[in-house]
Amino acid sequence: MSQKNIAASQKASQTKGKNKSAKDKRVHSVKGMRDFLENDQLLLEKIFDTFKELTRFYNYRLISTPIVEPLELFERSNGEQSDIVQKEMYQVKARGSSKKLGLRPEFTPSAVRAYIENGLTHQPHPVKLALYGPLFRHDKPQLGRYRQFHQADLEIFSTKNNPLYDAQIILASYRLFEAFKINDVIIQINSIGCKACRPNYVKQLAEYYKKNKKSACEDCKDRLPKNTLRLLDCKKEKCQELKSSVPMSLEHLCVECKTHFKSVLEFLEELGLPYNLNHTLVRGLDYYSKTVFEFTLEKTDANEKFQNLSLGGGGRYDYLVEHFGARHTPAVGVALGVDRIMDLIKERKLSITVRPKDKIFLIHIGELAKRKSLPLIEELRKSKIQIREALGKESLAAQLKIADKLGVKIALIFGQKEAFEDSVIIRDMKTGAQETVPLAKIAKVLKKRL
Ligand SMILES: [Zn+2]
Ligand SMILES: [Zn+2]
Known part of the structure; x- marks a missing residue:
């Protein structure tokens, strides 16, 4: 801006300001985004610090990726038709540039991009990465759901799709909850199969829903031809009965997927981690295969407020790396909802020392x-x-x-x-x-x- 323009714009804002009341002059934060005052900021950092300690113990390498990425990265990983890309992503464009960019709505695509772009593909595997920070989704704000939110994220890239890694990722997540005295987490777990066995299951599922189309909600009717698996995600009252007798993916797994899943469960049992086979758990993202999981709280009256919120989740994505042009690399990841952990700590009034006492x-x-x-x-x-x-x-x-x-x-x-x-x-x-x-x-x- 030239000197003259600055002066002109100052004058304009002054005259404008004259007609504004003091209250009108205030600028507010964006809906669904918030400031963290001292105690919240300390708690946020305490969660990240605890996460970092865990990642060091379990041998993850801490990296960070840009908040702004090419929009294409998310379109290609989640599918252009996915809810994330279609409805929830913040798209940004620099003035004078035609390049389409987006604020990251999740970490996995960025982690995959960074893994390939920085040649981590050539390093000894498994390559275990940890990331944390803010993400953005234009979602409906409510308890535990913000438009700028924070996640702690783990990703393991390996040469074979070893079920050990699924278990290790679940274990580290569980330990983070425990570190904050959240001891009533249940691991919801399912397997949605691989390229070989999933199409058959999706076919069965589509047939089931076609047969019962009348009892499904409008959203589900609309989704049926595009993304059949997502029907299992429907939270609408109308669809719950339909969901209760839906064909189960576990019954349609190929031998390899079945063996893999059984082995994951055996590891969890060995570790004494509580899980629940959840046949309708599919996770909302296109790229998952085999194991998918989510962390929810035990069903009790006290937990009612948090009943429908997952504290985090993840799964295996064996095809995403090759989808972005590198060689076939099985991978598994998890993202933990830091804001939800914070809200839960506050709701339960758990005493967490965020700062040493002055002496x-x-x-x-x-x-x-x-x-x-x-x-x-x-x-x-x-x-x-x-x-x-x-x-x-x-x-x-x-x-x-x-x-x-x-x-x-x-x-x-x-x-x-x-x-x-x-x-x-x-x-x-x-x-x-x-x-x-x-x-x-x-x-x-x-x-x-x-
Ligand atoms: Zn399979
Ligand atoms: Zn529905």
């Missing part, structure tokens, strides 16, 4: 002490001693009040006399015992006390 408070009295407090705090910082202060307050009473509220173990009292003599009083807040220590020794003494 030391510095009280200063007088100008000299205040001035000398700054380098003193820096000295302690070098020794990695966390300290709270209220240097902006002058009165002793006000400072004591804060120290009391924080419930610190130790108060450092830096009075006029101490400041002059380069010493400080260490006061044990519980016993009231005091000791005067030279500034040069303060870090050492505090470390001993903590």
Whole structure:
């Protein structure tokens, strides 16, 4: 913008502003997107930190991919006709560019792109990747569902479609829930077969729905010719009865798929992880094959609010890598709904320590002490001693009040006399015992006390 234009636009907004009330001038966040104030932000980071710790233990490599990707990436992985691409994706375009871009609605396509593009295909397999961060879907906002949301994601690329990896991905997910005292998660699991056996099952399913078309909801009637498997996803009341006697994919699996699935279940049993064979679980994405799973809460009255929400889910996608031009590479992945975990922690009032408690408070009295407090705090910082202060307050009473509220173990009292003599009083807040220590020794003494 030229100087002249800037001036003109400022003038325009000023005249506009004149007619606006103070309230009208405010700009609000986008519907379904939210700010994270301190406690929420700390909790969010705590979940990511815990996730990172788990990924280190289980040998995943942490990577990150751009939030903006070519739209084509998601069109080709999910199918151009999929709900995600058709209804939920944020499409963006840079001014002056005709390239179609999209805000990522999920991690898997980006992980696959990055895996191929960065030559991870040539590294020793399995290649285990971990990703986390914000994603975007223009979904209907409700409890646990936001238009900007966060996921923690794991992907394993391997040379053979070993059921061990399905189990390992489920295990790591389960451990993340447990780390946040969410101990009533059930693994909903199903197998939707492979290229060899799925078409036959889909045929059976289509025939079943055609026969009972009258009892299906309008959406399902519409979906039937395009995406038959998705009918099993229908949450409408009208379709529930129809769903209860639907043909089961497990009965139509080929020998290889059957053996694979049985082996996954055996691993879960060995680990003592609770699962439920869920015949109508298909997951909404086109690229899955064989194992699909979701994490839900046990059905109890207390969990009613969260009953229809999955805390995460995933599955095997043995054909997606070759779909993007690399050699055949079986893979399995999971995405965990971080916002839902947060909402659940808050709903249940689970006490999760998001920040260590303050232990030391510095009280200063007088100008000299205040001035000398700054380098003193820096000295302690070098020794990695966390300290709270209220240097902006002058009165002793006000400072004591804060120290009391924080419930610190130790108060450092830096009075006029101490400041002059380069010493400080260490006061044990519980016993009231005091000791005067030279500034040069303060870090050492505090470390001993903590
Ligand atoms: Zn099969
Ligand atoms: Zn329906």
